[in-house]
Amino acid sequence: MPEIVSDSPRTRVTRRLRRWLAGGIACSLVSFVFAPQALAAKVENLRLWTAPDHTRLVFDLDSAATAKIFSLDNPERLVIDLAGSDVANAAVSRKFEKLNLEGSAVKSIRTGHQGNDLRVVLDLTRKVNPKDFTLAPNAKYGNRLVVDLEFPGESAVENPIDPIEARIREQEQLAAKRKLKGEPVAAAPNIKASTHPKRDIIIAIDPGHGGEDPGASGPGGTKEKDVVLKIGKRLKRMFDAQPGFKAILTRNSDYYIPLRKRTEIAREQKADFFVSIHADAFNSPRPHGSSVFALSSRGATSETARWLAATENRADLIGGVDGNLSLNDKDEMLRGVLLDLTMTATLNDSLAAGSGVLANLGRMNTLHKRRVEQAGFVVLKSPDIPSLLVETGFISNPKEERSLNSAAYQEKLARSIFTGLENHFERNPPPSSLLAWRRDQARGGKGGEYRIKSGDTLSEVAQRHSVSVSALKRANDMSGNTLRVGQVLKIPRG
Numbered sequence: 001m002p003e004i005v006s007d008s009p010r011t012r013v014t015r016r017l018r019r020w021l022a023g024g025i026a027c028s029l030v031s032f033v034f035a036p037q038a039l040a041a042k043v044e045n046l047r048l049w050t051a052p053d054h055t056r057l058v059f060d061l062d063s064a065a066t067a068k069i070f071s072l073d074n075p076e077r078l079v080i081d082l083a084g085s086d087v088a089n090a091a092v093s094r095k096f097e098k099l100n101l102e103g104s105a106v107k108s109i110r111t112g113h114q115g116n117d118l119r120v121v122l123d124l125t126r127k128v129n130p131k132d133f134t135l136a137p138n139a140k141y142g143n144r145l146v147v148d149l150e151f152p153g154e155s156a157v158e159n160p161i162d163p164i165e166a167r168i169r170e171q172e173q174l175a176a177k178r179k180l181k182g183e184p185v186a187a188a189p190n191i192k193a194s195t196h197p198k199r200d201i202i203i204a205i206d207p208g209h210g211g212e213d214p215g216a217s218g219p220g221g222t223k224e225k226d227v228v229l230k231i232g233k234r235l236k237r238m239f240d241a242q243p244g245f246k247a248i249l250t251r252n253s254d255y256y257i258p259l260r261k262r263t264e265i266a267r268e269q270k271a272d273f274f275v276s277i278h279a280d281a282f283n284s285p286r287p288h289g290s291s292v293f294a295l296s297s298r299g300a301t302s303e304t305a306r307w308l309a310a311t312e313n314r315a316d317l318i319g320g321v322d323g324n325l326s327l328n329d330k331d332e333m334l335r336g337v338l339l340d341l342t343m344t345a346t347l348n349d350s351l352a353a354g355s356g357v358l359a360n361l362g363r364m365n366t367l368h369k370r371r372v373e374q375a376g377f378v379v380l381k382s383p384d385i386p387s388l389l390v391e392t393g394f395i396s397n398p399k400e401e402r403s404l405n406s407a408a409y410q411e412k413l414a415r416s417i418f419t420g421l422e423n424h425f426e427r428n429p430p431p432s433s434l435l436a437w438r439r440d441q442a443r444g445g446k447g448g449e450y451r452i453k454s455g456d457t458l459s460e461v462a463q464r465h466s467v468s469v470s471a472l473k474r475a476n477d478m479s480g481n482t483l484r485v486g487q488v489l490k491i492p493r494g
């Protein structure tokens with residue numbers, strides 16, 4: 001047994017492990033004998049990231065290794081055997097013991113040996129679906145073995161949206177799409193004042209990067225993933241405090257989400273808008289200022305936009321996505337999707353909202369570019385959700401890095417994004433939203449006209465416009481209570 005088990009608690013653990021292995025399960029391990037030429041590796045580090053629906057373990061290895069992974073129940077355990085491998089040194093062993101396991105479904109981690117293999121046993125608090133894959137070295141890391149513990153039945157977001165509310169939004173979005181394409185739309189149900197859904201507008205906030213993808217780093221060591229999470233959380237608080245809005249975060253702590261999973265979360269939650277928050281670096285310390293990006297079908301609007309999109313689109317390679325998803329495939333998909341009419345409408349919405357956000361950012365920070373830029377960001381490729389990517393500032397600029405670290409500055413950035421989007425929805429509220437209802441109320445309240453729809457009653461129309469039935473009848477010279485569809489009533493000032 002090498003030095004990693006020489007300290008006494010470790011030895012105890014290992015002895016216990018040996019005894020345990022000598023028991024019933026040992027026979028099931030006979031098949032896991034590796035060929036002598038199996039790759040051997042040293043484990044140099046173990047990292048762990050916890051998300052609401054999964055935990056990711058990343059073994060950093062000095063060379064590629066093969067692993068055998070299997071579950072045991074009663075109690076729940078996951079066994080990871082790394083062929084012909086070992087832990088690099090005692091410091092790494094201690095790291096195994098010191099990992100923060102909170103919320104991870106892992107109670108404790110034990111290591112030992114099974115023949116020539118390094119055996120890692122995870123004691124679990126719940127049943128998990130394990131998935132594993134290896135990653136080749138990239139700019140940030142060497143060889144890695146990734147083990148994802150998926151929690152069956154858990155949502156990827158912390159407080160998922162109410163399913164009934166989601167259904168209302170889904171139907172509304174579907175109707176809008178049909179209308180856009182000139183397809184027949186079932187007569188819109190007459191929304192009466194008392195039954196108006198007054199739904200919340202859902203904003204999906206996507207703090208970029210996370211977990212083993214730190215994003216860009218500032219000269220002072222600030223990591224983009226940390227700054228954008230803080231800004232994202234502030235932005236969520238603002239929307240949640242605003243009547244008529246609710247926000248969800250694609251990630252609420254430090255873990256990685258693949259680019260396409262981010263938009264998938266927004267779509268599952270039936271979000272009305274998706275905003276991705278970043279603070280990138282450029283290859284020189286000079287560039288500074290905020291910028292706002294929308295998707296482009298025709299290439300980038302500037303050199304920086306092209307450079308940033310290429311950088312962002314590489315995130316999956318760093319963040320560790322098992323995949324045969326090459327960037328070229330995504331670009332191909334992107335071109336296809338952009339032919340869709342809905343996408344054009346979505347893009348126009350994105351650009352309109354983006355101008356508002358940019359204008360507000362311009363009041364607190366210099367702007368990198370005066371208009372909403374466009375480039376082929378994968379994370380913006382949602383055919384039916386208007387989406388923006390906000391570069392809050394360049395973390396590579398020393399002055400901007402300092403600002404990005406300040407709570408007051410983060411709050412101002414969040415406020416600018418909030419105001420831009422809030423104004424956009426005040427101007428263009430979805431029909432079933434509280435904002436649309438309030439706008440209609442306000443129009444009525446100022447006095448004006450109302451066209452009777454099927455299903456309206458005099459008392460409801462009066463109530464909706466905050467006037468009495470008698471005042472309404474007087475203003476329209478009515479004697480009875482009969483209304484006909486299409487009839488226009490004068491609404492007296494309430």
Ligand SMILES: [Zn+2]
Pocket residue numbers: 208209215216224278279280312
């Ligand atoms: Zn970024």
